[in-house]
Amino acid sequence: MTRLETDHEVDGGTTSCDGPRLLLLAPREVPLGGVRAMEVHRSLPQRDLPTVGAWCFLDRFGPQDAMMRVDPHPHIGLQTVTWPLVGDVRHRDSLGSDVEIRRGSLNIMTAGDGISHSEYSVGDGPVPLDALQLWVALPEERRHGAAAFERHDDLPALALRAVEGADATATVVVGALDGVVSPATMHTPIVGAEIVVPAGSRVRVPLDHRWEHAVVAVEGDARVGADGCDTSISRLDLLYLGVHRDAVELASDGGATVFLLGGEPFPDDIVMWWNFVARSHEEVAAAREDWEASSARFGTVDGHHEAERIPAPPLPNVRLTTRRRRI
Numbered sequence: 001m002t003r004l005e006t007d008h009e010v011d012g013g014t015t016s017c018d019g020p021r022l023l024l025l026a027p028r029e030v031p032l033g034g035v036r037a038m039e040v041h042r043s044l045p046q047r048d049l050p051t052v053g054a055w056c057f058l059d060r061f062g063p064q065d066a067m068m069r070v071d072p073h074p075h076i077g078l079q080t081v082t083w084p085l086v087g088d089v090r091h092r093d094s095l096g097s098d099v100e101i102r103r104g105s106l107n108i109m110t111a112g113d114g115i116s117h118s119e120y121s122v123g124d125g126p127v128p129l130d131a132l133q134l135w136v137a138l139p140e141e142r143r144h145g146a147a148a149f150e151r152h153d154d155l156p157a158l159a160l161r162a163v164e165g166a167d168a169t170a171t172v173v174v175g176a177l178d179g180v181v182s183p184a185t186m187h188t189p190i191v192g193a194e195i196v197v198p199a200g201s202r203v204r205v206p207l208d209h210r211w212e213h214a215v216v217a218v219e220g221d222a223r224v225g226a227d228g229c230d231t232s233i234s235r236l237d238l239l240y241l242g243v244h245r246d247a248v249e250l251a252s253d254g255g256a257t258v259f260l261l262g263g264e265p266f267p268d269d270i271v272m273w274w275n276f277v278a279r280s281h282e283e284v285a286a287a288r289e290d291w292e293a294s295s296a297r298f299g300t301v302d303g304h305h306e307a308e309r310i311p312a313p314p315l316p317n318v319r320l321t322t323r324r325r326r327i
Contacts, residue, residue, distance in 0.1 A: 017212055017265065017327060021242030022227055025049065027060075038066045040133075043216050043238045044261075045272065048326040052214045052240065053263020054188040056137045056272060060218075060236055062086065062130030068121035072301040073310040074291045075111035077143045077270075077277035079136040081184075081192060082107040083173060083259075085218070086130035093117035094299025097149040101131075106152040106173055108184050112138070114287070114297040115147035118304060132218070132259060134192065136174075137270050137277050142187045156180050163249060165201030170194070175263065178206045190263035195250060197222065197258070202251040205260065213241040213262035215248070220256030225249030233258070240327065269322035274313060281320040288312045 025048075027041040044058040045051070056078070061068075063086060072094075082091070082101055089101045093109060094116045101107050109117060121127050137143075158180045160168040172182045175190035182192075189211065197203060202225070207213055215224050217233040224231045224239050226248045233239050241248060243265065250258060271278045278284045290297045291312050 017242050017325075019242055020227065020245055021240050021327060022231060023049075023240040023327060024231060024233065025238045025240060027236040027238070030059075038068060039064070041236045043236050045323065046238070049240055050270070050272070050323040050325055051137065051266050052212055052261045053190055054136045054139070054266045055134060055190070055192070055261045055263065056270065056277060057133075057135035058216065058238075058261070059133045060131070061133065062128075064129060065126040066121065066129050067123075067126045068119060068129060070119040071308045071310050072116045072118045072304050073275055074114060074116045074287065074298045075109075075275045076114050076283075076287050077138050078111050079138060079186070080107075080109045080111070081134040081136060081174060083132040083134070083194070084130075085132065086128050088122040089129070089131070090120045090122055091117060092301050092303060093149055094301055095147055095149050096302065098302070099151055104153065104155075106155060106182075106184060108150050108152075108174070110138070110148040110185070112143065112145040112147045114290070114299075116298040116301055116309075118301050118308075135277065136186065136188070136190065137266055137268075139188055140268060143277075148185070150185060152183050155182060160195065160203040160205055160250075163202045163204055164251075166198040168195055168197045168201060168203040168250065170205075170260075177260070188263055188266065191260060193260045194218070195258050195260055197250050197252040197256045199252060199255040202249055204247050204249055206247050207241075207245050207262065209244050209246050210264065211262045212243045212265055213245065213248075213260065215239045215241065215250075216259045216261065218257040218259055221252055221254050222256035222258050223251045225251060271320050271322055273315075273320055284320055285315060288315065
């Protein structure tokens with residue numbers, strides 16, 4: 001997916017989280033694909049919270065009936081994590097990958113120093129679509145490496161012990177949760193897990209106390225129990241939990257699905273602009289110039305004409321700097 005917003009980062013470095021938090025952050029609506037009139041809701045980054053672990057981006061497109069036509073566009077310095085909820089989307093990239101993304105399948109694209117891809121809904125007209133699209137910032141030792149793509153159709157799951165009612169089920173999409181490890185190749189200590197809480201249940205979710213975490217509401221009524229109280233979260237609200245927590249509880253009256261994000265606090269300040277995750281203005285400017293020049297750095301996506309590629313927006317008239325964490 002391409003990030004249409006290109007708001008530049010303000011001056012300043014990253015403030016490390018030094019303890020538990022309970023901060024509820026609402027999503028914002030942004031356009032996707034210009035005249036294609038799709039709408040997405042963005043839960044991360046937030047103005048005061050650019051990352052949770054290495055997670056630096058979370059969009060949800062849907063639920064809606066739409067015809068997705070996201071033409072070839074570039075990425076650097078990140079991994080895309082696509083988690084479908086409803087509908088099939090065709091992914092093609094400059095490595096020659098050509099797959100249909102559907103519910104239950106995980107697709108990981110590692111940009112490294114450069115990759116391009118496209119995403120089209122399957123069919124000739126509007127179809128039901130709903131998915132989470134997430135980005136993970138690559139660490140210094142991997143972000144200049146080769147691009148890669150992988151798909152996983154069989155992901156591990158674990159039961160989360162019920163305090164009340166029935167146990168919940170957690171699908172470990174990436175990373176590790178309570179000793180259960182996803183087969184997806186990741187490059188920082190991380191967790192991304194879909195948790196389904198049955199109606200009338202309250203369950204305990206174990207956390208790595210060294211990591212920071214957040215919970216994002218996907219569907220249903222959900223409450224997060226921490227610090228002696230319950231916090232209700234609505235669809236795509238992000239509840240930031242901070243660090244130094246061994247567990248939280250999840251509860252729902254009618255049943256709920258949430259997505260757990262977490263990981264070791266990311267050590268580097270990042271500059272995120274358009275579809276690029278970098279460390280400096282100069283890196284972003286160079287990547288933009290290479291894309292506009294049709295450089296071999298980003299390759300080509302089979303099945304697309306040159307005119308179908310998405311042009312890069314103009315850089316702002318100020319220097320891009322790292323976004324300040326204020327939490």
